[in-house]
Amino acid sequence: MNFKGRSLITLLDYTPEEIQHFIHVARRLKKEKAEGIPHKVLTDKNVVLLFQKDSTRTRCAFEVGAMDLGMGVTYIGPTGSQMGKKESVKDTARVLGRMYDGIEFRGYLQSDVEMLAAHSGVPVWNGLTDLYHPTQILADFLTIEENFGHLKGINFTYFGDARNNMGNSLMIGCAKMGMHFTAAAPKHLWPNEALIKTCQAIADQTGATLAFTEDPKAGAKDADVLYTDVWVSMGEPKEVWEKRIEMLHSYQVNATLLGLAKKSAIFMHCLPAFHGKDTEIGTEIATNFKDKYPSVSEGSLEVTDEVIESKQSVVFAEAENRMHTIKAVMLLTLGGQ
Numbered sequence: 001m002n003f004k005g006r007s008l009i010t011l012l013d014y015t016p017e018e019i020q021h022f023i024h025v026a027r028r029l030k031k032e033k034a035e036g037i038p039h040k041v042l043t044d045k046n047v048v049l050l051f052q053k054d055s056t057r058t059r060c061a062f063e064v065g066a067m068d069l070g071m072g073v074t075y076i077g078p079t080g081s082q083m084g085k086k087e088s089v090k091d092t093a094r095v096l097g098r099m100y101d102g103i104e105f106r107g108y109l110q111s112d113v114e115m116l117a118a119h120s121g122v123p124v125w126n127g128l129t130d131l132y133h134p135t136q137i138l139a140d141f142l143t144i145e146e147n148f149g150h151l152k153g154i155n156f157t158y159f160g161d162a163r164n165n166m167g168n169s170l171m172i173g174c175a176k177m178g179m180h181f182t183a184a185a186p187k188h189l190w191p192n193e194a195l196i197k198t199c200q201a202i203a204d205q206t207g208a209t210l211a212f213t214e215d216p217k218a219g220a221k222d223a224d225v226l227y228t229d230v231w232v233s234m235g236e237p238k239e240v241w242e243k244r245i246e247m248l249h250s251y252q253v254n255a256t257l258l259g260l261a262k263k264s265a266i267f268m269h270c271l272p273a274f275h276g277k278d279t280e281i282g283t284e285i286a287t288n289f290k291d292k293y294p295s296v297s298e299g300s301l302e303v304t305d306e307v308i309e310s311k312q313s314v315v316f317a318e319a320e321n322r323m324h325t326i327k328a329v330m331l332l333t334l335g336g337q
Contacts, residue, residue: 158181
Protein backbone atom coordinates (compact mmCIF):
# COMPACT_ATOMS: atom_id res chain seq x y z
CA MET A 1 0.00 0.00 0.00
CA ASN A 2 1.33 3.38 -1.02
CA PHE A 3 -0.17 6.39 0.77
CA LYS A 4 2.53 9.01 0.10
CA GLY A 5 1.23 12.11 -1.64
CA ARG A 6 -2.41 11.03 -1.57
CA SER A 7 -5.30 13.17 -0.36
CA LEU A 8 -8.17 12.06 1.86
CA ILE A 9 -11.24 13.55 0.21
CA THR A 10 -13.68 10.67 0.72
CA LEU A 11 -13.32 7.07 1.86
CA LEU A 12 -14.62 6.03 -1.56
CA ASP A 13 -11.04 6.59 -2.75
CA TYR A 14 -9.56 3.99 -0.37
CA THR A 15 -9.74 0.20 -0.26
CA PRO A 16 -10.90 -1.69 2.84
CA GLU A 17 -7.29 -2.79 3.38
CA GLU A 18 -6.06 0.81 3.25
CA ILE A 19 -8.76 1.97 5.68
CA GLN A 20 -7.80 -0.84 8.03
CA HIS A 21 -4.16 0.23 7.79
CA PHE A 22 -5.05 3.79 8.82
CA ILE A 23 -6.72 2.31 11.89
CA HIS A 24 -3.79 -0.02 12.60
CA VAL A 25 -1.28 2.84 12.49
CA ALA A 26 -3.59 4.99 14.64
CA ARG A 27 -3.67 2.25 17.30
CA ARG A 28 0.12 2.11 17.28
CA LEU A 29 0.44 5.89 17.59
CA LYS A 30 -2.14 5.94 20.39
CA LYS A 31 -0.20 3.31 22.30
CA GLU A 32 3.09 5.16 21.83
CA LYS A 33 1.55 8.42 23.06
CA ALA A 34 0.11 6.71 26.13
CA GLU A 35 3.51 5.20 26.92
CA GLY A 36 5.32 8.49 26.40
CA ILE A 37 7.20 7.27 23.34
CA PRO A 38 7.87 10.30 21.07
CA HIS A 39 7.30 10.02 17.33
CA LYS A 40 8.45 13.36 15.94
CA VAL A 41 9.29 11.87 12.57
CA LEU A 42 8.11 14.73 10.33
CA THR A 43 10.15 17.61 11.71
CA ASP A 44 10.87 18.93 8.21
CA LYS A 45 7.17 19.32 7.37
CA ASN A 46 4.64 22.13 7.75
CA VAL A 47 0.86 21.93 7.41
CA VAL A 48 -1.91 24.50 7.19
CA LEU A 49 -5.41 24.13 8.63
CA LEU A 50 -7.90 26.04 6.47
CA PHE A 51 -11.21 26.45 8.30
CA GLN A 52 -14.40 27.99 6.95
CA LYS A 53 -16.32 26.33 9.79
CA ASP A 54 -15.09 26.39 13.39
CA SER A 55 -14.63 23.11 15.27
CA THR A 56 -13.18 22.13 18.62
CA ARG A 57 -12.32 18.50 17.84
CA THR A 58 -11.12 18.86 14.25
CA ARG A 59 -8.81 21.79 15.00
CA CYS A 60 -7.37 20.29 18.17
CA ALA A 61 -6.93 16.86 16.61
CA PHE A 62 -5.00 18.24 13.64
CA GLU A 63 -2.93 20.68 15.70
CA VAL A 64 -1.93 18.24 18.44
CA GLY A 65 -1.44 15.42 15.95
CA ALA A 66 0.81 17.54 13.74
CA MET A 67 2.85 18.78 16.71
CA ASP A 68 3.23 15.23 18.03
CA LEU A 69 4.72 14.35 14.64
CA GLY A 70 7.11 17.31 14.90
CA MET A 71 5.48 19.48 12.25
CA GLY A 72 4.87 23.21 12.13
CA VAL A 73 1.19 24.18 12.05
CA THR A 74 -0.61 27.28 10.77
CA TYR A 75 -4.29 27.76 11.56
CA ILE A 76 -6.37 29.98 9.24
CA GLY A 77 -9.86 30.53 10.61
CA PRO A 78 -13.10 31.62 8.94
CA THR A 79 -12.01 35.27 8.72
CA GLY A 80 -8.32 34.66 8.09
CA SER A 81 -8.39 33.85 4.38
CA GLN A 82 -9.59 35.54 1.20
CA MET A 83 -10.37 32.18 -0.43
CA GLY A 84 -13.58 32.41 -2.40
CA LYS A 85 -13.83 36.17 -1.79
CA LYS A 86 -10.84 38.03 -3.21
CA GLU A 87 -8.93 34.91 -4.28
CA SER A 88 -10.18 31.82 -6.07
CA VAL A 89 -9.96 28.37 -4.49
CA LYS A 90 -7.65 27.33 -7.34
CA ASP A 91 -5.25 30.22 -6.70
CA THR A 92 -5.34 29.61 -2.95
CA ALA A 93 -4.41 25.98 -3.59
CA ARG A 94 -1.42 26.93 -5.73
CA VAL A 95 -0.17 29.42 -3.13
CA LEU A 96 -0.57 27.17 -0.09
CA GLY A 97 0.85 24.17 -1.93
CA ARG A 98 4.12 26.05 -2.45
CA MET A 99 4.43 26.89 1.24
CA TYR A 100 3.08 23.81 2.99
CA ASP A 101 3.50 20.05 2.77
CA GLY A 102 -0.17 19.34 3.51
CA ILE A 103 -3.50 21.17 3.69
CA GLU A 104 -6.48 20.44 5.92
CA PHE A 105 -9.80 21.92 4.79
CA ARG A 106 -12.99 22.19 6.80
CA GLY A 107 -15.74 24.06 5.03
CA TYR A 108 -18.94 24.06 3.07
CA LEU A 109 -18.46 22.68 -0.43
CA GLN A 110 -17.04 19.31 -1.43
CA SER A 111 -16.02 20.94 -4.70
CA ASP A 112 -13.70 23.28 -2.76
CA VAL A 113 -11.72 20.48 -1.12
CA GLU A 114 -11.55 18.70 -4.48
CA MET A 115 -10.22 21.89 -6.08
CA LEU A 116 -7.56 22.23 -3.38
CA ALA A 117 -6.48 18.64 -3.95
CA ALA A 118 -6.39 19.04 -7.70
CA HIS A 119 -4.22 22.17 -7.76
CA SER A 120 -2.08 22.34 -4.59
CA GLY A 121 0.34 19.54 -5.43
CA VAL A 122 0.30 18.33 -1.81
CA PRO A 123 -1.95 16.00 0.22
CA VAL A 124 -5.26 17.59 1.17
CA TRP A 125 -7.35 16.22 4.06
CA ASN A 126 -11.11 16.70 4.25
CA GLY A 127 -11.99 17.85 7.77
CA LEU A 128 -15.68 18.18 6.79
CA THR A 129 -17.70 19.37 3.82
CA ASP A 130 -21.37 19.32 2.90
CA LEU A 131 -21.05 15.78 1.53
CA TYR A 132 -18.38 13.90 3.50
CA HIS A 133 -16.52 13.73 6.83
CA PRO A 134 -13.95 10.94 6.33
CA THR A 135 -11.62 11.72 9.25
CA GLN A 136 -14.54 11.36 11.66
CA ILE A 137 -15.38 7.91 10.30
CA LEU A 138 -11.82 6.68 10.85
CA ALA A 139 -12.07 7.77 14.49
CA ASP A 140 -15.45 6.06 14.79
CA PHE A 141 -14.12 2.81 13.39
CA LEU A 142 -11.08 2.84 15.67
CA THR A 143 -13.49 3.25 18.59
CA ILE A 144 -15.70 0.38 17.42
CA GLU A 145 -12.69 -1.87 16.94
CA GLU A 146 -11.44 -1.04 20.44
CA ASN A 147 -14.82 -2.07 21.89
CA PHE A 148 -15.61 -5.14 19.80
CA GLY A 149 -12.23 -6.27 18.45
CA HIS A 150 -13.41 -6.15 14.83
CA LEU A 151 -15.47 -4.18 12.32
CA LYS A 152 -16.77 -6.82 9.93
CA GLY A 153 -20.28 -7.97 10.82
CA ILE A 154 -21.04 -5.15 13.26
CA ASN A 155 -24.70 -4.08 13.27
CA PHE A 156 -24.54 -0.30 12.95
CA THR A 157 -27.57 2.01 13.04
CA TYR A 158 -27.56 5.73 12.34
CA PHE A 159 -30.54 7.76 13.58
CA GLY A 160 -31.64 11.14 12.24
CA ASP A 161 -30.80 12.96 9.03
CA ALA A 162 -29.11 10.25 6.96
CA ARG A 163 -28.64 12.38 3.86
CA ASN A 164 -25.99 14.63 5.50
CA ASN A 165 -22.20 14.33 5.49
CA MET A 166 -22.23 11.92 8.45
CA GLY A 167 -24.95 9.69 7.04
CA ASN A 168 -23.16 9.57 3.68
CA SER A 169 -19.74 8.86 5.15
CA LEU A 170 -20.89 6.25 7.66
CA MET A 171 -22.74 4.35 4.93
CA ILE A 172 -19.62 4.41 2.75
CA GLY A 173 -17.39 3.30 5.62
CA CYS A 174 -19.70 0.48 6.69
CA ALA A 175 -19.97 -0.76 3.10
CA LYS A 176 -16.19 -0.74 2.74
CA MET A 177 -15.56 -2.61 6.00
CA GLY A 178 -18.22 -5.31 5.70
CA MET A 179 -20.52 -3.89 8.38
CA HIS A 180 -24.31 -4.00 8.47
CA PHE A 181 -25.51 -0.41 8.05
CA THR A 182 -29.04 0.73 8.85
CA ALA A 183 -30.34 4.28 8.45
CA ALA A 184 -33.32 4.98 10.70
CA ALA A 185 -34.74 8.20 9.29
CA PRO A 186 -37.73 9.72 7.52
CA LYS A 187 -37.70 8.44 3.96
CA HIS A 188 -36.99 11.86 2.45
CA LEU A 189 -33.86 12.05 4.64
CA TRP A 190 -32.31 8.80 3.39
CA PRO A 191 -29.06 9.10 1.38
CA ASN A 192 -29.49 9.85 -2.31
CA GLU A 193 -30.11 6.93 -4.62
CA ALA A 194 -26.87 7.30 -6.57
CA LEU A 195 -24.75 7.01 -3.44
CA ILE A 196 -26.82 4.08 -2.16
CA LYS A 197 -26.23 2.32 -5.49
CA THR A 198 -22.48 2.97 -5.26
CA CYS A 199 -22.33 1.68 -1.71
CA GLN A 200 -24.46 -1.37 -2.52
CA ALA A 201 -21.96 -2.36 -5.22
CA ILE A 202 -19.17 -2.11 -2.61
CA ALA A 203 -21.25 -4.04 -0.07
CA ASP A 204 -21.76 -6.87 -2.58
CA GLN A 205 -17.97 -7.33 -2.56
CA THR A 206 -17.35 -7.01 1.20
CA GLY A 207 -20.32 -8.82 2.72
CA ALA A 208 -21.83 -5.63 4.10
CA THR A 209 -25.56 -4.97 4.05
CA LEU A 210 -27.47 -1.71 3.69
CA ALA A 211 -30.94 -1.18 5.15
CA PHE A 212 -33.27 1.79 5.49
CA THR A 213 -36.26 2.18 7.78
CA GLU A 214 -38.58 4.89 9.01
CA ASP A 215 -39.11 2.95 12.27
CA PRO A 216 -36.52 3.92 14.90
CA LYS A 217 -37.39 0.91 17.08
CA ALA A 218 -36.74 -1.46 14.17
CA GLY A 219 -33.41 0.27 13.62
CA ALA A 220 -32.40 -0.11 17.25
CA LYS A 221 -33.30 -3.78 17.58
CA ASP A 222 -30.16 -5.93 18.03
CA ALA A 223 -27.84 -3.09 17.08
CA ASP A 224 -24.21 -3.16 18.22
CA VAL A 225 -23.78 0.57 17.63
CA LEU A 226 -26.36 3.34 17.91
CA TYR A 227 -25.12 6.56 16.30
CA THR A 228 -26.64 10.00 15.88
CA ASP A 229 -25.69 13.57 15.00
CA VAL A 230 -27.03 17.07 15.58
CA TRP A 231 -30.29 17.86 13.81
CA VAL A 232 -29.27 21.32 12.62
CA SER A 233 -25.81 21.78 11.11
CA MET A 234 -23.49 24.72 11.73
CA GLY A 235 -24.30 27.64 9.50
CA GLU A 236 -28.01 26.82 9.11
CA PRO A 237 -30.50 29.47 10.29
CA LYS A 238 -32.31 29.20 13.62
CA GLU A 239 -35.60 29.12 11.78
CA VAL A 240 -35.04 25.49 10.71
CA TRP A 241 -35.03 24.18 14.29
CA GLU A 242 -38.77 23.64 14.65
CA LYS A 243 -39.02 21.93 11.27
CA ARG A 244 -36.17 19.55 12.14
CA ILE A 245 -37.60 18.79 15.58
CA GLU A 246 -40.96 18.04 13.97
CA MET A 247 -39.30 15.63 11.52
CA LEU A 248 -36.81 13.99 13.86
CA HIS A 249 -38.08 14.04 17.45
CA SER A 250 -39.14 10.38 17.28
CA TYR A 251 -35.56 9.46 16.28
CA GLN A 252 -34.06 10.80 19.51
CA VAL A 253 -31.74 8.16 20.98
CA ASN A 254 -33.14 7.53 24.46
CA ALA A 255 -33.22 4.74 27.02
CA THR A 256 -36.07 3.00 25.17
CA LEU A 257 -34.10 2.72 21.93
CA LEU A 258 -30.89 1.77 23.73
CA GLY A 259 -32.81 -0.98 25.54
CA LEU A 260 -33.77 -2.55 22.21
CA ALA A 261 -30.14 -2.91 21.16
CA LYS A 262 -27.80 -5.67 22.27
CA LYS A 263 -26.70 -5.53 25.90
CA SER A 264 -23.14 -4.99 24.68
CA ALA A 265 -24.19 -2.08 22.42
CA ILE A 266 -22.40 1.26 22.49
CA PHE A 267 -23.69 4.76 21.81
CA MET A 268 -21.71 7.09 19.55
CA HIS A 269 -21.97 10.74 18.49
CA CYS A 270 -19.51 12.90 16.57
CA LEU A 271 -20.19 15.88 18.89
CA PRO A 272 -21.13 18.51 19.81
CA ALA A 273 -24.35 17.03 21.20
CA PHE A 274 -27.46 18.67 22.61
CA HIS A 275 -28.36 16.63 25.68
CA GLY A 276 -29.44 19.14 28.32
CA LYS A 277 -29.93 22.75 29.31
CA ASP A 278 -26.25 23.50 29.85
CA THR A 279 -25.90 25.20 26.44
CA GLU A 280 -27.63 28.32 25.13
CA ILE A 281 -29.32 26.38 22.35
CA GLY A 282 -30.42 23.56 24.64
CA THR A 283 -32.04 26.01 27.03
CA GLU A 284 -33.71 27.90 24.19
CA ILE A 285 -35.08 24.73 22.63
CA ALA A 286 -36.44 23.48 25.96
CA THR A 287 -38.15 26.80 26.58
CA ASN A 288 -39.65 27.25 23.13
CA PHE A 289 -40.77 23.71 22.29
CA LYS A 290 -41.36 21.89 25.59
CA ASP A 291 -45.17 21.97 25.27
CA LYS A 292 -45.35 20.88 21.64
CA TYR A 293 -42.54 18.30 21.80
CA PRO A 294 -42.20 16.85 25.34
CA SER A 295 -39.17 14.77 24.35
CA VAL A 296 -37.07 17.96 24.09
CA SER A 297 -38.42 19.57 27.25
CA GLU A 298 -35.13 19.08 29.12
CA GLY A 299 -33.00 20.43 26.29
CA SER A 300 -32.16 16.96 24.99
CA LEU A 301 -32.52 16.80 21.24
CA GLU A 302 -30.90 14.01 19.22
CA VAL A 303 -29.86 12.14 22.40
CA THR A 304 -30.96 12.24 26.02
CA ASP A 305 -28.61 13.10 28.84
CA GLU A 306 -29.30 9.67 30.34
CA VAL A 307 -27.88 7.92 27.26
CA ILE A 308 -24.86 10.14 26.66
CA GLU A 309 -23.84 9.85 30.31
CA SER A 310 -24.41 6.09 30.45
CA LYS A 311 -21.73 3.40 30.64
CA GLN A 312 -22.60 2.44 27.07
CA SER A 313 -21.64 5.87 25.75
CA VAL A 314 -18.16 6.07 24.20
CA VAL A 315 -18.45 9.58 22.78
CA PHE A 316 -15.44 11.05 24.58
CA ALA A 317 -13.13 8.15 23.74
CA GLU A 318 -14.42 8.59 20.18
CA ALA A 319 -13.51 12.30 20.32
CA GLU A 320 -9.98 11.50 21.51
CA ASN A 321 -9.59 9.03 18.67
CA ARG A 322 -9.98 11.89 16.19
CA MET A 323 -6.44 12.88 17.13
CA HIS A 324 -4.94 9.42 16.73
CA THR A 325 -6.57 8.62 13.38
CA ILE A 326 -5.88 12.07 11.93
CA LYS A 327 -2.27 11.68 13.02
CA ALA A 328 -2.13 8.37 11.15
CA VAL A 329 -3.56 9.99 8.00
CA MET A 330 -1.01 12.82 8.07
CA LEU A 331 1.88 10.47 8.82
CA LEU A 332 1.13 8.03 6.01
CA THR A 333 0.20 10.56 3.31
CA LEU A 334 3.28 12.66 4.06
CA GLY A 335 5.58 9.68 3.57
CA GLY A 336 5.97 8.30 7.10
CA GLN A 337 5.38 4.75 8.24
